[in-house]
Amino acid sequence: MCGITAVLTLTGRYARTKHSESQNSQEDQDTDGQTVRNGVNIGLQEQLNESLNVIEHRGPDSQGSWVSADGSVGLGSCRLEINDLSLSGNQPFHSTDGAVHAVVNGELYDHQRIRDDMTRTTGYRFQGRSDCEIVIALYEYYGVSFVSHLRGEFAVCLYDSKKQLFFASRDRSGVKPLLWTVLGDKLIVASEAKALLPYGWQPEWDVRTIKNHAWLTEERMIFKGLQKIKPGYYMTCIGSEFIAQRQYWDHEYPDKTKLEKRSVEEMIDGVRSRLLEAVKVRLQADVPVGIHLSGGIDSSVVAGMAKHLLDTGQVELGSHGARERLQCLGVAFSKDSGFDESDVAKRTADWLGVDFHVANMTEAELAANFEDAVWFDELTHVDLGFVGKHALSKVTRDVHLKTVLSGQGSDEIFGGYAHYYPSYLREPDLSGPDSAPPEEWAATEYEKFMEAQLKLWGTRKGSGTSGSNVSPRSMDETPEWIRFLGVIFPQPDMALWTACLGECPADVTAMEDINESARQAMRHKWHPLHSALYASHKTVLPSILLTNLGDRTEMSHSVEGRLPFLDHHLMEYANDLPPSVKIRYDPDNQQLTEKWILKEASKPFVTKEVYERKKQMYFSPVKFPMGGPIHQLLSRLITQQGVEALGFVDWSSTKDLVQQAFETQEPAMMRRAFAVAEYVILSRRFGVKTAEPPSNYTGP
Numbered sequence: 162m163c164g165i166t167a168v169l170t171l172t173g174r175y176a177r178t179k180h181s182e183s184q185n186s187q188e189d190q191d192t193d194g195q196t197v198r199n200g201v202n203i204g205l206q207e208q209l210n211e212s213l214n215v216i217e218h219r220g221p222d223s224q225g226s227w228v229s230a231d232g233s234v235g236l237g238s239c240r241l242e243i244n245d246l247s248l249s250g251n252q253p254f255h256s257t258d259g260a261v262h263a264v265v266n267g268e269l270y271d272h273q274r275i276r277d278d279m280t281r282t283t284g285y286r287f288q289g290r291s292d293c294e295i296v297i298a299l300y301e302y303y304g305v306s307f308v309s310h311l312r313g314e315f316a317v318c319l320y321d322s323k324k325q326l327f328f329a330s331r332d333r334s335g336v337k338p339l340l341w342t343v344l345g346d347k348l349i350v351a352s353e354a355k356a357l358l359p360y361g362w363q364p365e366w367d368v369r370t371i372k373n374h375a376w377l378t379e380e381r382m383i384f385k386g387l388q389k390i391k392p393g394y395y396m397t398c399i400g401s402e403f404i405a406q407r408q409y410w411d412h413e414y415p416d417k418t419k420l421e422k423r424s425v426e427e428m429i430d431g432v433r434s435r436l437l438e439a440v441k442v443r444l445q446a447d448v449p450v451g452i453h454l455s456g457g458i459d460s461s462v463v464a465g466m467a468k469h470l471l472d473t474g475q476v477e478l479g480s481h482g483a484r485e486r487l488q489c490l491g492v493a494f495s496k497d498s499g500f501d502e503s504d505v506a507k508r509t510a511d512w513l514g515v516d517f518h519v520a521n522m523t524e525a526e527l528a529a530n531f532e533d534a535v536w537f538d539e540l541t542h543v544d545l546g547f548v549g550k551h552a553l554s555k556v557t558r559d560v561h562l563k564t565v566l567s568g569q570g571s572d573e574i575f576g577g578y579a580h581y582y583p584s585y586l587r588e589p590d591l592s593g594p595d596s597a598p599p600e601e602w603a604a605t606e607y608e609k610f611m612e613a614q615l616k617l618w619g620t621r622k623g624s625g626t627s628g629s630n631v632s633p634r635s636m637d638e639t640p641e642w643i644r645f646l647g648v649i650f651p652q653p654d655m656a657l658w659t660a661c662l663g664e665c666p667a668d669v670t671a672m673e674d675i676n677e678s679a680r681q682a683m684r685h686k687w688h689p690l691h692s693a694l695y696a697s698h699k700t701v702l703p704s705i706l707l708t709n710l711g712d713r714t715e716m717s718h719s720v721e722g723r724l725p726f727l728d729h730h731l732m733e734y735a736n737d738l739p740p741s742v743k744i745r746y747d748p749d750n751q752q753l754t755e756k757w758i759l760k761e762a763s764k765p766f767v768t769k770e771v772y773e774r775k776k777q778m779y780f781s782p783v784k785f786p787m788g789g790p791i792h793q794l795l796s797r798l799i800t801q802q803g804v805e806a807l808g809f810v811d812w813s814s815t816k817d818l819v820q821q822a823f824e825t826q827e828p829a830m831m832r833r834a835f836a837v838a839e840y841v842i843l844s845r846r847f848g849v850k851t852a853e854p855p856s857n858y859t860g861p
Contacts, residue, residue, distance in 0.1 A: 163241055164213065165265070166349075167235065168208070170233035170347060171347065171348055204232070209236075214359075215359060218719055220238065222240050223242070224237070225237070237264065238265075241719055241721060246448075247289060247290075249291065250291040252293070260323045261300060261320070263300070268721065269311055275299065275310070276294075282302070285301070285302075300319060312728070315332045316329075328397050331392050334698070335389075336707050336722070343386070363850060366849060366850075366852040367387075369662045372809075375670050377650065377705070378674040378699070383540065383843075415592065415737055429758055435731040448562075451487070451490060451557060451560070453568075458756060461509050461763070462568070462763035463567070464510075487516070490520070490553060491520070492519070492553050494782055495524070495782060500782055503519055509768055520555070524791055527781070528794045534548045535842040536842065536843075536846050540704075542836075543650055544783070554715050557715075564721040564723060565722060565723065566724075570724050575735060576744045580641070582606070582744065584690045584693035586603045587607065588689055597741065637684065639668060640693035643696050646668050656811045742757060756776070784828070792823050798838040799818060803841040803845075815837060818837065
């Protein structure tokens with residue numbers, strides 16, 4: 162686990178001129194290729210070091226870098242020591258002939274088998290025991306296809322000096338971040354946006370992306386010129402002049418007309434065995450391992466399976482082995498908020514016989530951690546749950562844990578949210594006709610669930626949704642929950658000049674970003690529930706949940722997150738299961754059960770209370786008293802000076818936002834206030850330029 166940064170000097174059409182790049186860079190290049198900052202030459206080695214210092218929270222244990230002899234390529238890593246704590250585990254890694262160099266962020270599982278295979282097949286000589294060293298061996302044998310042989314949560318940057326090939330890739334779900342931009346004649350890749358600042362990057366708002374909610378898609382970000390490498394993709398640059406991204410993995414689902422031949426018991430056993438194995442490989446480390454535990458089935462079964470594996474001697478608990486009890490940790494909100502699950506988590510911990518530590522998130526604690534959490538997340542979020550996760554990572558480090566397992570990703574593969582119900586009900590599951598609800602009941606319940614979503618999220622002028630038709634164009638494959646993106650993630654009131662940037666509803670933006678082959682499958686091949694799950698994997702999961710509630714909040718205090726549910730062996734098996742075992746219709750009670758097959762697979766490892774609970778989404782309180790810490794915080798941040806410095810938010814319609822939010826206690830208005838405050842924080846901490854209308858703008 163670490164933070165990584167990489168630089169490649171470009172030639173040809175990708176190398177931007179000084180004039181075209183002046184809006185994004187505060188630096189120039191002198192005639193010797195050195196970066197000139199405020200009249201002072203800054204070498205690539207120094208820039209790499211400064212970049213790593215900015216993201217030292219990702220890897221405080223050691224730093225390492227490599228710069229090519231001609232100074233045209235550089236790789237850097239700040240390391241959080243998890244596996245192979247010796248010097249041989251430090252990065253970058255180098256091939257035995259010194260031609261290939263790599264830095265890796267994350268954890269690669271099943272690495273011992275791969276090491277044995279590579280040693281036997283190729284005679285490769287490994288320098289140490291690090292899981293990440295297998296990247297070099299696999300690349301030398303398979304070429305760029307090596308990434309398909311990796312299992313885990315990872316981001317990789319590699320340079321092959323013989324081929325003059327630069328390679329960068331992310332894991333299949335986008336658990337680990339990797340973003341890139343071009344500054345002058347430099348391609349720069351890093352784990353976080355703030356790591357680009359030492360290279361002279363001048364952040365600017367991408368107002369069109371913000372306005373159209375395009376930051377929820379796989380590639381775009383709220384900063385202009387900055388892009389994410391997509392999950393399941395790799396990027397190459399050959400000869401320092403041709404940049405391309407190619408997909409190496411994607412979700413696939415069965416034809417909705419294919420009759421399921423497996424028994425229910427066989428499918429339950431299939432889920433249980435694969436999840437057990439995914440948990441088992443993620444408990445292996447050279448440091449202690451813990452569990453982030455809430456009151457839900459996902460984290461509870463991870464904790465239960467971990468305890469089972471430890472008790473039966475199938476695995477040791479990281480470097481602690483069997484000497485100490487399993488450590489579980491969770492977030493606690495105020496008991497009367499309706500959002501606290503810590504009591505349920507504590508009862509689970511007691512039942513398992515494990516320790517349980519809590520991050521108590523009072524209103525004062527939420528306010529105190531808010532600004533730092535935004536800085537580490539580099540993104541806005543409309544709920545304060547990310548602040549709780551930021552504080553939880555501190556508690557995790559306080560009990561001397563560097564790595565934790567969590568239950569993230571389960572809902573998106575097993576159908577865990579109520580907003581998936583309408584997609585399930587839209588069509589019968591022809592693969593298992595005996596489990597389909599009656600047609601008339603399904604139609605009635607469909608309308609009820611759609612009305613419930615409208616009531617939950619509310620509507621707002623300009624949100625791009627009416628709850629039924631999201632756009633005048635035909636987009637029948639659009640999952641029902643996507644129609645509410647514009648209100649789930651409300652925008653600030655945009656400045657009048659932003660009208661010149663056009664208008665594209667959030668749901669249309671999200672759907673048009675999905676490749677056409679997948680959309681054809683959504684129209685004709687996949688069941689609507691599977692289309693809804695696929696859309697989650699392309700939007701909210703990687704862009705919000707694995708970022709604001711995952712890697713960025715965990716790494717803010719140097720904690721590595723491991724996600725068994727996003728193990729690709731488990732995902733591929735779960736994707737192939739019929740919809741009716743994910744969301745199950747009970748004819749006796751005429752009710753739907755979310756994640757039914759997971760609950761059945763989890764039953765031996767969780768309490769009766771957890772097994773029978775309905776899904777409670779991880780949300781924080783959204784109602785706070787006037788004059789309290791949150792009110793004071795928002796009043797301090799949402800000022801005329803702060804809002805007008807953004808440039809794209811209209812102050813006249815925002816100036817009363819905080820007052821109205823606390824007077825009405827309207828959740829949608831409070832979420833909008835959080836978003837505005839977060840943009841103000843990012844503006845100040847990143848030094849973002851004030852957004853301005855295009856030079857050809859002639860409006861008011």
